[in-house]
Amino acid sequence: MAGLSYLERRSAIEAYFDRTAVEAWSRLTSDAPLGRIRASVRAGRETMRQTLLSWLPDDMSGLRLLDAGCGSGALAVEAARRGAAVVAVDLSPTLIALARQRAPRCPGGGSIEFLAGDMLDAGLGDFDHIVGMDCLIHYPQADMVEALNKIGARTRASMLFTFAPRTPALAIMHAAGRLFPRKDRAPAISPVAEAALRRALVDEPGLSNWRFARTQRIKNGFYVSQAQELRRA
Template identity: 65%
Template sequence: MPSATYASRRSELETYFDRTAVEAWARLTSDAPVSRIRATVRAGREAMRAELLSWLPQDLSGRRILDAGCGTGAFSLEAARRGAEVVAVDVSPTLIGLARARAADPGLPGRLDFRVGDMLDAALGRFDHVVAMDSLIHYRSGDIVRALAQLAARTDRSLLFTVAPRTPLLTLMHAVGRLFPRGDRAPAIEPVAEGSLRRRIAREAALAPLAVARSRRIARGFYLSQALELARR
């Protein structure tokens, strides 16, 4: 069962992405003109998406993938183009609506199934690979590890995810962000120290069958994210 803190933050994210930030997110994830700051975020997300895709086989025919926190579906679409059967889930109905509209390509060799819901829902089924790109960065390390444990129980090959790495600059930005009135700020990013996260993962019995196989940090201006791969031993 998700913890109370996970459920609370998930509710904040649903409100933020479905109401407050819809237009900004739609522009950021398209080729529309954006500010210099958002351009660096867009470039960072594109680089991270390419990195995670490089950790998967080029030919994904016959593989089932969960895009956990799919947003507007860019990763899902690329995986389907490689032949994967993709279940893409997000808490925001509006973002899922955008994803469906952007993925209207009848010539895809794979299959795309966009759903509104919780990425930890066991009813989504089993998968060869689970990808959670920038969808766990708003959670504390304890909730991240518990979420990974639940996802790993339904993952047969690898689990790819990103966290916000704990750096002096990101920690300062995180602290300053908390000074703004709650209604005027996005759900906080929770900086995580990679070493501490690895130790938590090692102590989690449900994650014992997996090991950290790869780690890569992507930094592009105002985008900073750390990717990790948990693979079956």
């Protein structure tokens, strides 16, 4: 998707997850048996989800959280169990329907509102924390920074997001991924260099009140992603 605008990329991602990959994504996020490659992705995503959850308060009563690109809703459910009022948004109406179907009744006073739409929609309101797990990895660095800038203006405490680190190993995996039949391919991931991303975030005036906190790279087979925490100064 080289050279595409944010809106064009967003449309391609929505089409893929809402139509092409629904069955595969449903299996990936369930307990169904998988092949070696997708099993490694499932395990990697679970490790990443638990990492991001560990960076959130254990008691989130009275806090509002945006789960951006919520997929099947697993992270949203756990945050709601901690007492958070969660807004879980995804571009795919089909995945939102799956998330609603899978979500149990939330104990602990929390709640989840599942919405199909754009994570950048200002109409979603303000939040204490936002989590964007693997929802920005399809966008180039400039779009990632702009998205964090827009979301950060509506966030009081922390922003947790992941990016695809630019590494030789990841480049090999992407090349192998291109061997899959076109109909099975996910939208292209846009790897970014960690140092360059940090410089771009520091140079963004709208993020001047944010500071780098924890970071963690998760690598499991064909899953490689890096979590970054930004905290409001």
